[in-house]
Amino acid sequence: MHAALAVQYLLIACAVLASAWIVMKKQFPHATRRVCVALATPMVRDGRPAWLRALGRRIAPPRGGSGDGCSGCDNCGPAGQ
Amino acid sequence: MTVATAAPLRLALIGNPNSGKTALFNQLTGSRQKVANYAGVTVERKEGRLIAPSGRSYALLDLPGAYSLTPSSLDEAITRDLCRGFYPGEATPDALVCVIDATNLRLHLRFVLEVRELGLPMVVALNMADVAARRGIRVDRAALEQALGVPVVETVAVRHNGAKALVERIEALGASPHAVPPPLGAGADLHTETRRLLSLAVTMPARTSRIDDALDRWLLHPVFGLLALAVIMFLIFQAVYAWATPVMDLIDAGTAWLGEWVKTGMVDMLGSVFGEGFRTALADGPLVSLLGDGVIAGIGGVIVFLPQILILFAFILALEESGYLPRAAFLLDRMMAAAGLSGRSFIPLLSSFACAIPGIMSTRSIQDPRDRIATILVAPLMTCSARLPVYALLIGAFIPQQKVGGVFNLQGLVLFALYMAGILSALMVSFVMKKWRRDKSEHALLLELPSYRMPHPRDLAIGLYERAMIFLKRVGGIILALTILLWFLLSFPGAPADATMPAIDYSFAGRIGHALTAVFAPLGFNWQICIALIPGMAAREVVVSSLATVYALSAADDNAAAQALSPILAHTWSLATALSLLVWFIYAPQCLSTWATIRRETNSWKMMAVSAGYLFALAYLASFATYQIAVALGAG
Numbered sequence: 001m002h003a004a005l006a007v008q009y010l011l012i013a014c015a016v017l018a019s020a021w022i023v024m025k026k027q028f029p030h031a032t033r034r035v036c037v038a039l040a041t042p043m044v045r046d047g048r049p050a051w052l053r054a055l056g057r058r059i060a061p062p063r064g065g066s067g068d069g070c071s072g073c074d075n076c077g078p079a080g081q
Numbered sequence: 082m083t084v085a086t087a088a089p090l091r092l093a094l095i096g097n098p099n100s101g102k103t104a105l106f107n108q109l110t111g112s113r114q115k116v117a118n119y120a121g122v123t124v125e126r127k128e129g130r131l132i133a134p135s136g137r138s139y140a141l142l143d144l145p146g147a148y149s150l151t152p153s154s155l156d157e158a159i160t161r162d163l164c165r166g167f168y169p170g171e172a173t174p175d176a177l178v179c180v181i182d183a184t185n186l187r188l189h190l191r192f193v194l195e196v197r198e199l200g201l202p203m204v205v206a207l208n209m210a211d212v213a214a215r216r217g218i219r220v221d222r223a224a225l226e227q228a229l230g231v232p233v234v235e236t237v238a239v240r241h242n243g244a245k246a247l248v249e250r251i252e253a254l255g256a257s258p259h260a261v262p263p264p265l266g267a268g269a270d271l272h273t274e275t276r277r278l279l280s281l282a283v284t285m286p287a288r289t290s291r292i293d294d295a296l297d298r299w300l301l302h303p304v305f306g307l308l309a310l311a312v313i314m315f316l317i318f319q320a321v322y323a324w325a326t327p328v329m330d331l332i333d334a335g336t337a338w339l340g341e342w343v344k345t346g347m348v349d350m351l352g353s354v355f356g357e358g359f360r361t362a363l364a365d366g367p368l369v370s371l372l373g374d375g376v377i378a379g380i381g382g383v384i385v386f387l388p389q390i391l392i393l394f395a396f397i398l399a400l401e402e403s404g405y406l407p408r409a410a411f412l413l414d415r416m417m418a419a420a421g422l423s424g425r426s427f428i429p430l431l432s433s434f435a436c437a438i439p440g441i442m443s444t445r446s447i448q449d450p451r452d453r454i455a456t457i458l459v460a461p462l463m464t465c466s467a468r469l470p471v472y473a474l475l476i477g478a479f480i481p482q483q484k485v486g487g488v489f490n491l492q493g494l495v496l497f498a499l500y501m502a503g504i505l506s507a508l509m510v511s512f513v514m515k516k517w518r519r520d521k522s523e524h525a526l527l528l529e530l531p532s533y534r535m536p537h538p539r540d541l542a543i544g545l546y547e548r549a550m551i552f553l554k555r556v557g558g559i560i561l562a563l564t565i566l567l568w569f570l571l572s573f574p575g576a577p578a579d580a581t582m583p584a585i586d587y588s589f590a591g592r593i594g595h596a597l598t599a600v601f602a603p604l605g606f607n608w609q610i611c612i613a614l615i616p617g618m619a620a621r622e623v624v625v626s627s628l629a630t631v632y633a634l635s636a637a638d639d640n641a642a643a644q645a646l647s648p649i650l651a652h653t654w655s656l657a658t659a660l661s662l663l664v665w666f667i668y669a670p671q672c673l674s675t676w677a678t679i680r681r682e683t684n685s686w687k688m689m690a691v692s693a694g695y696l697f698a699l700a701y702l703a704s705f706a707t708y709q710i711a712v713a714l715g716a717g
Binding site (some may be wrong): 002004005008009011012015016018019022023026027037 | 324355358359365366367368371558559561562563565566569619673677
């Protein structure tokens with residue numbers, strides 16, 4: 001495969017994954033939050049390598065959440081305090 | 082610590098609805114605003130920053146409008162709790178700015194006395210002082226200040242520098258924030274005290290404003306008033322179509338140019354940098370298709386409706402600012418009550434013509450829970466602006482451009498009929514709900530009719546700016562993401578080596594579309610329509626761009642792909658299918674965002690399921706009947 005074509009497929013894969021993530025977060029915020037928590041919890045346990053714990057902390061959703069994500073106007077969640 | 086770096090004093094703007102509180106908030110904070118919700122409830126929380134000439138910064142909170150601190154609505158309960166420091170997560174304000182309408186002091190002064198009893202430092206902003214003066218209402222500010230025992234300043238929230246005196250008073254308050262107003266004497270009555278204040282400081286003209294009376298004589302007339310309302314509505318919808326067209330054409334041309342540039346200009350440019358091999362790989366590769374057929378076509382197809390949305394909102398904001406909307410609600414109360422709604426449903430239903438979400442959210446102003454639920458359930462039947470592109474596309478393709486009776490445009494009449502069908506359906510549904518509940522109780526509509534006033538361009542501009550940002554954030558977020566996902570589902574996997582059908586038939590979306598035809602074939606929907614309905618559940622506007630993408634990717638060659646969608650549909654669909662799809666979109670089950678909003682606003686999964694279920698059933702049955710009748714009449 002030509003390198004240029006490989007780069008294109010890589011970019012498309014990134015765009016599609018990012019889009020899927022955005023749609024999930026907007027349409028199913030609670031489920032997305034639960035998935036993040038389930039993914040992050042085993043990563044941050046004691047004894048895990050530092051890089052894995054750091055990754056887990058990045059994946060973990062922020063405390064308090066951000067509204068119920070109606071996706072209607074992106075403007076109705078509680079203010080970040 | 083300098084004044085600029087000191088912790089900002091927390092001020093709260095408090096006042097009756099229609100006191101000009103939000104206009105004053107806009108005047109004081111400009112664009113330095115943050116809009117969100119109060120924690121746990123769906124009442125809007127607006128906070129902004131006021132930077133005084135001294136450099137001192139103030140955190141300014143625009144509290145929900147309240148007629149009393151003895152609450153009869155969620156808004157009033159929040160205002161009361163927040164001022165008393167009981168609201169979770171909110172600090173008690175350091176001082177209050179009580180905004181009162183100088184033209185309606187009998188109502189507003191009573192509230193000032195209530196607020197004064199909270200014992201917080203406060204300033205009274207005597208707003209609309211200019212209008213009061215024009216009407217001959219003379220307010221002795223100094224006497225009022227002395228009688229109340231709190232600073233009173235005149236403001237004109239809609240005039241540049243109209244809040245200068247207020248800012249100076251706030252600065253003085255900032256220097257001594259612990260100056261607590263005197264309480265009401267023991268045994269004193271609010272109404273008696275209000276009358277005393279009025280007699281001390283206010284001289285009313287012999288009669289109320291001649292302008293208000295003259296306008297109300299016509300605009301609140303049971304016949305002429307309704308006629309005037311119908312004319313206003315007609316003009317709004319005419320303007321939405323007529324005025325938006327030039328800008329829409331411009332956006333359309335810009336999108337087409339950008340799409341073309343991506344396919345040729347961008348490829349050539351990158352080719353000249355990275356070499357001929359890269360240019361060839363890019364030109365034949367999937368990335369150009371994603372950008373051109375997916376992102377630019379999809380996003381352009383949605384952004385094109387921004388002018389229409391802004392024009393509609395400009396009218397709604399102007400009507401709201403002018404004081405006409407409560408009168409429209411008053412006029413329609415009898416008619417809407419007969420159908421199981423109330424006059425208060427008017428504004429949420431009107432907002433739903435732009436989008437059901439703000440419409441449903443604005444039902445918070447309806448205090449009666451029964452009326453509120455009925456309004457929420459019928460709001461999606463109002464034709465939201467996202468349905469416009471679908472209507473425009475199908476009408477353009479299937480309804481001939483001819484005159485009826487030599488005057489009316491047939492396409493325009495069909496569009497009007499579609500809007501009316503939505504409105505009549507909403508009235509019928511609410512009527513059925515009323516009968517279902519066997520509800521014979523009457524809910525009186527109590528409305529304060531504010532004085533007429535000229536909408537201020539600055540407030541209109543701020544409102545429109547907010548609306549545009551909301552729409553553009555939505556386009557750049559969920560709609561862009563859906564467009565990319567749909568393009569992916571329509572493009573992968575590719576056709577097998579021994580393929581006999583077009584490649585799109587083998588794609589994920591193609592297979593889903595073919596599977597769905599089992600359900601939708603009785604309505605005359607083909608697999609392309611079935612595919613488009615899926616992303617349309619997230620945002621209805623996407624149906625048009627989805628159809629464009631589906632037909633572009635199904636096209637045998639580039640020339641066919643470049644053809645406009647309208648003639649393709651006219652050539653490949655029957656009239657019965659087009660009519661069926663038009664009818665489907667009158668009732669079309671809401672988008673997912675509307676479902677989420679209904680669930681949040683009602684706090685009930687059941688209500689959301691009821692809403693989605695009845696709309697799906699109505700859409701299916703109406704489309705089925707339309708298609709079958711049309712086929713029987715030979716339009717299939």
